[in-house]
Amino acid sequence: MTKTLVRAACPHDCPDTCAILVTVEDGVATEIKGDPEHPTTAGVLCTKVSRYIERTYHPDRLLTPLRRVGKKGEGKFAPIGWDEALDEIAARLSPIAARDPQAILPYSYCGTMGLVQGEAMAMRFFHSLGASLLDRTVCATAGFTGYKYTIGGSIGTDMETFQDAKLILIWGGNPIASNLHFWTRVQEAKRRGAKLIAIDPYRSLTAEKCHQHIALMPGTDAALALGMMHVLIAEDLLDHAYIDAHTLGFAALKERVAAWTPELTAATCGIGVDEVVQLARDYGRTAMAGDAVAIRVNYGMQRVRGGGMAVRNVACLPALVGAWRHAAGGIQLSSSGSFPSNKAALQRADLLAGRTPRTINMNTIGDDLLREASPAFGPKIEAVIVYNANPVAIAPDSSKVQRGFERDDLFTVVLEHFRTDSVDYADIVLPATTQLEHVDAHLSYGHLYMMANNAAIAPLGQSKPNTEIFRLIARRMGFTDALFDESDDQLASQAFNKQDARAVHFDWESLKRSGWSKLNMPAAPFAAGGFPTPSGKCEFYSASMLADGLDPLPDYIPNYESVASSPELAQKYPLAMISPPARNFLNSTFVNVQSLRATEGEPRLDIHPIDAAARGIADKEMVRIFNDRGAFVARARVTPKARAGLVVGLSIWWKKLASDGKNANEVTSQRLTDMGRAPTFYDTLVQVERAS
Numbered sequence: 001m002t003k004t005l006v007r008a009a010c011p012h013d014c015p016d017t018c019a020i021l022v023t024v025e026d027g028v029a030t031e032i033k034g035d036p037e038h039p040t041t042a043g044v045l046c047t048k049v050s051r052y053i054e055r056t057y058h059p060d061r062l063l064t065p066l067r068r069v070g071k072k073g074e075g076k077f078a079p080i081g082w083d084e085a086l087d088e089i090a091a092r093l094s095p096i097a098a099r100d101p102q103a104i105l106p107y108s109y110c111g112t113m114g115l116v117q118g119e120a121m122a123m124r125f126f127h128s129l130g131a132s133l134l135d136r137t138v139c140a141t142a143g144f145t146g147y148k149y150t151i152g153g154s155i156g157t158d159m160e161t162f163q164d165a166k167l168i169l170i171w172g173g174n175p176i177a178s179n180l181h182f183w184t185r186v187q188e189a190k191r192r193g194a195k196l197i198a199i200d201p202y203r204s205l206t207a208e209k210c211h212q213h214i215a216l217m218p219g220t221d222a223a224l225a226l227g228m229m230h231v232l233i234a235e236d237l238l239d240h241a242y243i244d245a246h247t248l249g250f251a252a253l254k255e256r257v258a259a260w261t262p263e264l265t266a267a268t269c270g271i272g273v274d275e276v277v278q279l280a281r282d283y284g285r286t287a288m289a290g291d292a293v294a295i296r297v298n299y300g301m302q303r304v305r306g307g308g309m310a311v312r313n314v315a316c317l318p319a320l321v322g323a324w325r326h327a328a329g330g331i332q333l334s335s336s337g338s339f340p341s342n343k344a345a346l347q348r349a350d351l352l353a354g355r356t357p358r359t360i361n362m363n364t365i366g367d368d369l370l371r372e373a374s375p376a377f378g379p380k381i382e383a384v385i386v387y388n389a390n391p392v393a394i395a396p397d398s399s400k401v402q403r404g405f406e407r408d409d410l411f412t413v414v415l416e417h418f419r420t421d422s423v424d425y426a427d428i429v430l431p432a433t434t435q436l437e438h439v440d441a442h443l444s445y446g447h448l449y450m451m452a453n454n455a456a457i458a459p460l461g462q463s464k465p466n467t468e469i470f471r472l473i474a475r476r477m478g479f480t481d482a483l484f485d486e487s488d489d490q491l492a493s494q495a496f497n498k499q500d501a502r503a504v505h506f507d508w509e510s511l512k513r514s515g516w517s518k519l520n521m522p523a524a525p526f527a528a529g530g531f532p533t534p535s536g537k538c539e540f541y542s543a544s545m546l547a548d549g550l551d552p553l554p555d556y557i558p559n560y561e562s563v564a565s566s567p568e569l570a571q572k573y574p575l576a577m578i579s580p581p582a583r584n585f586l587n588s589t590f591v592n593v594q595s596l597r598a599t600e601g602e603p604r605l606d607i608h609p610i611d612a613a614a615r616g617i618a619d620k621e622m623v624r625i626f627n628d629r630g631a632f633v634a635r636a637r638v639t640p641k642a643r644a645g646l647v648v649g650l651s652i653w654w655k656k657l658a659s660d661g662k663n664a665n666e667v668t669s670q671r672l673t674d675m676g677r678a679p680t681f682y683d684t685l686v687q688v689e690r691a692s
């Protein structure tokens with residue numbers, strides 16, 4: 001018997017990007033565990049990925065190419081050979097490409113975060129073809145943009161320092177579910193005497209374990225930050241030296257926040273005046289005492305109309321109190337901007353050779369699949385290639401997405417591990433390898449290590465890595481360029497730009513051996529200013545925002561679906577609904593892993609006792625959640641965890657595993673955020689009633 005230990009990296013869309021050790025016995029993966037030596041993983045994997053072996057060898061794994069034999073959506077397929085599948089794909093795509101390649105659309109996101117199995121070979125193919133471009137905006141671009149205007153890039157406090165902070169604000173995040181290894185640091189800070197405050201409309205697993213929970217209404221974070229700034233300025237809890245040297249626009253900011261009294265702020269957020277004042281004082285006074293105050297700002301607050309502005313406002317706070325002076329102070333949104341990843345080499349946008357295809361926003365896939373050709377839109381979408389994504393379950397306004405994928409004149413190819421909701425609409429299904437079966441290089445959006453993933457086992461059945469599938473499709477379509485011959489290792493060796501001082505130690509072969517290697521980054525990135533903004537300062541006033549047609553100063557933009565913006569709608573649909581991630585799923589991944597689904601149980605809706613009583617809804621009763629876009633059912637959990645006026649449906653369920661074949665995205669909308677063209681999943685009003 002041969003037994004080896006293989007170094008891998010977690011591929012999932014999670015900030016932790018854990019270092020993994022896989023035990024392989026006679027070619028079979030038998031055990032998976034966290035690397036005890038990797039400083040952030042520290043030997044621990046989350047419950048989900050601890051089940052990765054169960055997922056990999058799952059009896060439902062797709063192991064051969066399939067051709068649809070039933071109606072779209074029915075999920076009836078027959079196995080076919082690779083040659084037959086590739087011939088059919090080339091035969092269907094070639095005439096479309098000859099008319100207008102923009103009628104072909106890639107649809108992908110972060111099923112794997114790998115730089116190689118993600119967009120490398122795939123985009124080389126789509127760029128060569130001249131296909132429509134996809135705006136990959138389903139998650140982080142609102143906050144990314146707001147943060148960039150203010151701080152200059154996705155750079156912030158290193159997660160490895162948070163245990164040294166004295167006050168930690170966990171703002172719009174639920175790290176126990178979605179950022180576990182950060183939570184470990186927070187617990188250590190708590191043991192050392194730090195105060196933890198969660199700012200979240202929902203009493204999440206994390207909010208429950210913090211010293212304080214401020215349950216504001218969804219979409220009001222920008223107002224809370226304005227109110228905090230008002231108090232900090234009014235009570236002179238400010239680092240004047242830092243403000244003078246390293247910020248831009250303080251006088252204008254002061255004028256702007258003057259109106260945001262604690263009273264107005266509290267009324268806007270639906271919280272108490274004392275909560276606003278106390279939060280600002282905790283933050284300002286801890287900083288004035290010389291201790292580190294740190295903010296972990298996450299995605300929860302971004303999925304509303306003013307999501308970009310909300311993150312921008314929160315990102316102004318550290319500079320006001322000089323929190324950046326400490327390694328453990330400041331704010332972290334994402335660490336992704338610290339990595340000099342070399343997209344140009346991997347994705348080769350130069351292959352467009354002067355062509356400028358249109359861009360389709362992945363959040364409006366529902367409307368766009370149903371759109372006819374027009375001068376403004378361009379050609380009707382005639383073919384979609386889906387990989388690393390499950391649009392039928394995860395995209396907003398799902399009934400339109402489903403109708404789009406039902407179109408008989410649409411040719412759909414899906415590369416997948418399992419028969420997801422999206423696979424059911426495919427004409428051709430191609431079996432993809434999992435992280436245990438292919439090579440990849442990774443950055444992280446939570447820590448600062450470059451990561452390598454070695455293949456632990458051979459591909460199961462006839463599955464192939466995404467890269468190989470796109471190489472084969474490209475050749476079948478007549479692309480002969482040598483760049484399609486590059487191996488996965490050759491691609492990985494171009495993942496980071498060694499010319500950049502942060503990645504000077506990058507060498508693919510040695511990274512494969514070590515598994516991980518930390519970037520060269522200063523401990524307190526903005527202790528002496530040096531923000532990567534146009535002015536080099538933290539920009540309270542942003543000329544770039546003005547140039548982009550936005551308010552150059554921090555502001556509050558109420559939700560599209562709120563009493564303030566649409567009173568009539570709010571009368572008809574009085575409850576705000578959010579659908580944040582369930583702990584045991586990763587977006588819609590793992591929903592089909594029996595042991596994890598068993599823990600989550602079934603689709604549920606948390607509703608406050610007052611709202612439940614007003615509707616005659618008892619605990620554990622089935623309820624119908626609806627608005628003008630659609631409806632779905634769930635089992636009610638009557639609980640004050642959901643504040644009054646709010647309902648919470650933890651997500652993202654596979655539609656076909658729910659009793660009504662639907663999920664929370666029936667009621668979410670395709671409207672986009674104030675900046676970053678991002679989705680507004682949590683800007684949703686609904687009504688709830690007992691299901692008959």
Ligand SMILES: Nc1nc2c(c(=O)[nH]1)N[C@H]1C(S)=C(S)[C@@H](COP(=O)(O)OP(=O)(O)OC[C@H]3O[C@@H](n4cnc5c(=O)[nH]c(N)nc54)[C@H](O)[C@@H]3O)O[C@H]1N2
Pocket residue numbers: 013014015139171172173174175177178179199200201202204217218219220221298299300301302304578580581582583584585586587588651652682
């Ligand atoms: N277990 C698990 N982990 C995951 C994922 C998963 O599906 N499951 N998904 C991954 C992905 S892709 C992402 S983007 C991240 C997301 O993870 P997070 O950044 O943690 O964001 P969310 O889970 O969307 O929301 C976190 C919290 O924000 C709250 N929230 C909702 N609306 C608002 C608001 O308007 N203001 C404030 N202050 N809070 C609000 C929610 O109630 C929730 O408790 O997690 C990643 N990690």
Ligand SMILES: Nc1nc2c(c(=O)[nH]1)N[C@H]1C(S)=C(S)[C@@H](COP(=O)(O)OP(=O)(O)OC[C@H]3O[C@@H](n4cnc5c(=O)[nH]c(N)nc54)[C@H](O)[C@@H]3O)O[C@H]1N2
Pocket residue numbers: 013108109110111112117138139299387388389390391393394395415416417418420432433434435466579580581586587588589651652664665668681
């Ligand atoms: N209602 C609601 N909707 C949401 C959200 C929410 O909070 N609420 N969150 C949104 C967010 S933040 C995000 S990021 C999106 C996530 O949306 P997606 O990125 O679509 O995420 P998943 O649903 O996990 O689907 C990823 C798919 O990729 C497949 N996959 C994994 N690895 C590979 C591979 O190597 N090759 C191939 N071919 N396939 C692979 C997996 O099997 C899985 O089915 O959902 C968004 N939708």
Ligand code: SF4
Pocket residue numbers: 010011012014015016017018045046047048049050180181586
């Ligand atoms: S999903 Fe996140 S916490 Fe779980 S193993 Fe992967 S990176 Fe680590």
Ligand SMILES: [Mo]
Pocket residue numbers: 013138139140
């Ligand atoms: Mo996400």
